[in-house]
Amino acid sequence: MTDKAVKKNVKDIVTLSENDVGLAENVITALNSLKTVTTLMCTESSPSASIVLPMKMMILKSMVLSDDDSPALSYYKEVFVLYAAKRTPQKKYIVKKKKKN
Secondary structure: OOHHHHHHOHHHOOOOOHHHHHHHHHHHHHHHHHHHHHHHHHHOOOOOHHHHHHHHHHHHHHOOEEOOOOHHHHHHHHHHHHHHHHHOOOOOOOOOEEOOO
């Protein structure tokens, strides 16, 4: 868009509330482990179990619920872990809250 188009349609621009920005920041933080795994896996032509399993555990560890998580972020983490459980056989997937020190 050009500057003129933005100025002309400025009343149509929706701004995010502080809650929306906070939620976006939390989701981005939660997605960082997925980005890391994606980047590492894309560099491998034939990833072995010695690479895949630690990456899987890193993702699951990043999805452990925390007391600091917003309700929306907690829901996202729970859904992610439940979806992962359906896709990969595992004895147990634990979604528990980290204890504050």
